[in-house]
Amino acid sequence: GQSLEQPSEVTAVEGAIVQINCTYQTSGFYGLSWYQQHDGGAPTFLSYNALDGLEETGRFSSFLSRSDSYGYLLLQELQMKDSASYFCAVEGGGFKTIFGAGTRLFVKA
Amino acid sequence: GAGVSQSPSNKVTEKGKDVELRCDPISGHTALYWYRQSLGQGLEFLIYFQGNSAPDKSGLPSDRFSAERTGGSVSTLTIQRTQQEDSAVYLCASSFSVSGLAKNIQYFGAGTRLSVL
Numbered sequence: 691g692q693s694l695e696q697p698s699e700v701t702a703v704e705g706a707i708v709q710i711n712c713t714y715q716t717s718g719f720y721g722l723s724w725y726q727q728h729d730g731g732a733p734t735f736l737s738y739n740a741l742d743g744l745e746e747t748g749r750f751s752s753f754l755s756r757s758d759s760y761g762y763l764l765l766q767e768l769q770m771k772d773s774a775s776y777f778c779a780v781e782g783g784g785f786k787t788i789f790g791a792g793t794r795l796f797v798k799a
Numbered sequence: 800g801a802g803v804s805q806s807p808s809n810k811v812t813e814k815g816k817d818v819e820l821r822c823d824p825i826s827g828h829t830a831l832y833w834y835r836q837s838l839g840q841g842l843e844f845l846i847y848f849q850g851n852s853a854p855d856k857s858g859l860p861s862d863r864f865s866a867e868r869t870g871g872s873v874s875t876l877t878i879q880r881t882q883q884e885d886s887a888v889y890l891c892a893s894s895f896s897v898s899g900l901a902k903n904i905q906y907f908g909a910g911t912r913l914s915v916l
Contacts, residue, residue, distance in 0.1 A: 732910060786855055
């Protein structure tokens with residue numbers, strides 16, 4: 691079957707750095723995306739990796755290792771507004787996008 | 800429009816009734832996706848459209864679910880004979896490019912919260 695595994699919850703303090711891991715098992719792979727969703731809101735795109743390595747976008751970075759079927763999202767200089775759910779997603783075969791169950795990030799003062 | 804628009808934002812219905820959910824994608828986006836999200840859960844893929852055709856319908860939970868897209872724009876998701884387990888938020892997303900060589904950024908609507916009593 692196809693699945694993505696990510697931690698259900700992560701807690702960190704304001705100003706800290708947090709890493710959210712994602713491992714995947716899919717029948718096809720084009721790339722790994724990350725989305726942020728605040729409570730009651732719509733998911734919004736954060737980052738995308740198609741090739742191995744690190745992609746940096748401001749305070750957010752994302753990493754991919756295709757050989758390990760593994761990626762992570764790194765959030766630096768955490769702010770209270772970063773409290774949200776974070777989803778990794780794989781675009782696999784047949785244009786189907788498979789999402790993980792999400793990691794709920796709690797940022798404490 | 801400026802973003803993906805979904806209607807209604809909330810729908811309460813009785814078990815056994817049919818419901819129709821509407822999605823108006825971003826103008827020019829050829830790809831359109833429907834997802835279902837239960838409370839505190841991830842996004843469950845339902846169906847994908849490229850233009851008006853749906854290459855992959857395997858995510859639809861049962862034959863009570865159907866979707867269509869006309870004119871390469873508006874899409875409707877229909878649930879017949881609704882059941883309580885259909886209660887969830889139904890999200891629609893659209894994108895400009897299809898997956899493969901370029902990142903496929905999906906832009907989501909605010910969703911329709913369906914409650915089946």
